[in-house]
Amino acid sequence: MVDTPTADNRAEPDITHVNPAAEETWFGHPRQLARLFTTEMWERFGFYGMRALLTLYLTKHFVFGDREATGLYGGFTALVYLTPLVGGYLADQYLGSKRSVKFGAIMMAVGYLTLCFGGDTARPIATVDGQRYAVEIDGFRDGPTSAAGEQRFLVTPQGRLEIKGNEDGTVSLLNPDRSVARTVAKGAFEPGGERSALLTAVLLIALSLISVGNGFFKPNISTMVGELYPNGDRRRDAGFTIFYMGINLGSLGSQLLCPFLADAVGWWAGFGLAAAGMLVSWSLIQFNGGKLDGIGEPPVREGADRTLAIFAGAILAVPVFYLLFTNLMNAAPPEAGSGLLGYVESLPLMGKLLFGTFLVAVPGILIWSYAKGSREEFQMMLAAMILIVFNVVFWTLFEQAGSSLTLFADRNTDLTVAGDFAITAPQTQFFNALFIVIFAPIMSILWTKLSARGLEPSIPVKFGIALIGVGAGFLFLVWGGQFAGADFKVALWWLAGLYLIHSLAELCISPVGLSMITKLSIARIVGLMMGVWFLSISVAQYVAGIVAQVASVETVGGQVTNLKVSLDTYNQVFWTIGLAAAIIGAVLLALSPLIRRWMHGVQ
Numbered sequence: 001m002v003d004t005p006t007a008d009n010r011a012e013p014d015i016t017h018v019n020p021a022a023e024e025t026w027f028g029h030p031r032q033l034a035r036l037f038t039t040e041m042w043e044r045f046g047f048y049g050m051r052a053l054l055t056l057y058l059t060k061h062f063v064f065g066d067r068e069a070t071g072l073y074g075g076f077t078a079l080v081y082l083t084p085l086v087g088g089y090l091a092d093q094y095l096g097s098k099r100s101v102k103f104g105a106i107m108m109a110v111g112y113l114t115l116c117f118g119g120d121t122a123r124p125i126a127t128v129d130g131q132r133y134a135v136e137i138d139g140f141r142d143g144p145t146s147a148a149g150e151q152r153f154l155v156t157p158q159g160r161l162e163i164k165g166n167e168d169g170t171v172s173l174l175n176p177d178r179s180v181a182r183t184v185a186k187g188a189f190e191p192g193g194e195r196s197a198l199l200t201a202v203l204l205i206a207l208s209l210i211s212v213g214n215g216f217f218k219p220n221i222s223t224m225v226g227e228l229y230p231n232g233d234r235r236r237d238a239g240f241t242i243f244y245m246g247i248n249l250g251s252l253g254s255q256l257l258c259p260f261l262a263d264a265v266g267w268w269a270g271f272g273l274a275a276a277g278m279l280v281s282w283s284l285i286q287f288n289g290g291k292l293d294g295i296g297e298p299p300v301r302e303g304a305d306r307t308l309a310i311f312a313g314a315i316l317a318v319p320v321f322y323l324l325f326t327n328l329m330n331a332a333p334p335e336a337g338s339g340l341l342g343y344v345e346s347l348p349l350m351g352k353l354l355f356g357t358f359l360v361a362v363p364g365i366l367i368w369s370y371a372k373g374s375r376e377e378f379q380m381m382l383a384a385m386i387l388i389v390f391n392v393v394f395w396t397l398f399e400q401a402g403s404s405l406t407l408f409a410d411r412n413t414d415l416t417v418a419g420d421f422a423i424t425a426p427q428t429q430f431f432n433a434l435f436i437v438i439f440a441p442i443m444s445i446l447w448t449k450l451s452a453r454g455l456e457p458s459i460p461v462k463f464g465i466a467l468i469g470v471g472a473g474f475l476f477l478v479w480g481g482q483f484a485g486a487d488f489k490v491a492l493w494w495l496a497g498l499y500l501i502h503s504l505a506e507l508c509i510s511p512v513g514l515s516m517i518t519k520l521s522i523a524r525i526v527g528l529m530m531g532v533w534f535l536s537i538s539v540a541q542y543v544a545g546i547v548a549q550v551a552s553v554e555t556v557g558g559q560v561t562n563l564k565v566s567l568d569t570y571n572q573v574f575w576t577i578g579l580a581a582a583i584i585g586a587v588l589l590a591l592s593p594l595i596r597r598w599m600h601g602v603q
Helices: 032-061 066-082 084-095 097-115 197-227 235-264 267-286 307-330 339-346 349-372 375-402 404-412 426-452 459-481 492-520 523-550 563-598
Strands: 123-128 131-138 151-156 159-165 171-174 180-184 189-194 416-418
Touching: 032 066, 032 097, 032 197, 032 235, 032 267, 032 375, 032 404, 032 426, 066 084, 066 197, 066 307, 066 349, 066 375, 066 404, 066 523, 084 097, 084 197, 084 307, 084 523, 097 197, 097 267, 097 307, 123 151, 197 235, 197 307, 235 267, 235 426, 307 349, 349 375, 349 523, 375 404, 375 426, 375 459, 375 492, 375 523, 375 563, 404 426, 404 492, 404 523, 404 563, 426 492, 459 492, 459 563, 492 523, 523 563
Parallel strands: none
Antiparallel strands: 123 131, 123 189, 131 151, 151 159, 159 171, 171 180
């Protein structure tokens, strides 16, 4: 997960160490850290609990196809990581961090509560040779985990015909005696769903509310932590490490509990628990008993108070985001043979804005750095931009967790843990948080010991290792696919192994990213460079949705029609992106000596 906060500043001298005995402390840190730690923990509890459910909610309850669901998921997460650029600026200039956090928490809580109103399940349909038919599902269960033995039937004037996907892409329609009534040619069977336009609008409004609210909350809670420490206080890095653990503890709990409630009670209960976590987070800031006085206060400015105008503008941004989501869902694929230009023209508005801004910002800033900065400053900026580009590749593949990997867990993973006990597909996302909690302290100790011996890898080497690691995780899962059983499902520990490898890779790149940007950037545009860093993550989230679309499998009523086809599809896509990531990582390792020279001693 890309939530590592930092308050590192290369211009800040290490001049002092605050004596913990001179103030009230919490494990040697300012006592306010405990409240901010808990606030962030409950906010991440809500966000990651919701995120664990979202893709399956789209495919099973709303009966979106894989391409629609993963594309919408990628667009949503892209906005989640883009809006903090605006929210951070508004807090710095007008609102102050505390008011921004409270407002963002309310917006997100309302968004999670809005997700609870999903209404009735969408009705699955199928179009065969231009003729539309209803689809009935025997034994259907509307939840993250499908009921065992579900059967899907095409309702025709001649009766119900069972739907069976074949390995060659054709679809067989079976009579009650299991004989083949008809074989539909590849591409002539088009599954879909009839869903309420109102309920779909409610869904998109909920995602828009969460995106806007996150923009106010995410950057500013970290800013408040930074304000606890005076310049030069050596406890700052350790304080952010403790704060980061709150992120993972919150996500660890919610990724188990929210899917459990969604299965046991209903989707609304899972999203409702996420909303409850968000409300707890808001209450910790709202009712702080004066403990946060002087922290995150608004800047002193002349003129009228713009708070209400900003809040009104944020609410008005919700319909704008709604239109972006609508445009994303209605975007048509490029025509065959249209080439790169056709692909760019077919991109939804969100994709054009993200890619256009990124492709203009990176060379534009480098040209400015070459013209305005010294040779050393330009080389440091060039090193930063190269690492930002590689950062996009890493998070594009890592963030398959919420989309294609969750669908793989649902369809092609034996989720049995011991005997009759099993976890659900969305609960598999807790592996990442678990491994981060376990291995973050170990990796921190490892880097410290290597640094003491002069052996700690440079930042470019860590980035290269991370890329090879994320690729190795996918290759490990593909290896496990060779041992799938007769039901075309792999053992759970293969998926857990992928998350272990990915978590270790994350620990090589995530804790150093923002710190690296602050150290390499020209001082007068460090804020702009931080914006480009978050923009790169937003682009990665969007591209992650595109990659997940490549792994799309034909589904009827939220379930694949042939498990062997889905396993082969996932293996092929995971093999391709895994190998590509490993090669790109090796290229970065080869370039690391040159990039390190351009960094001019920055560690």
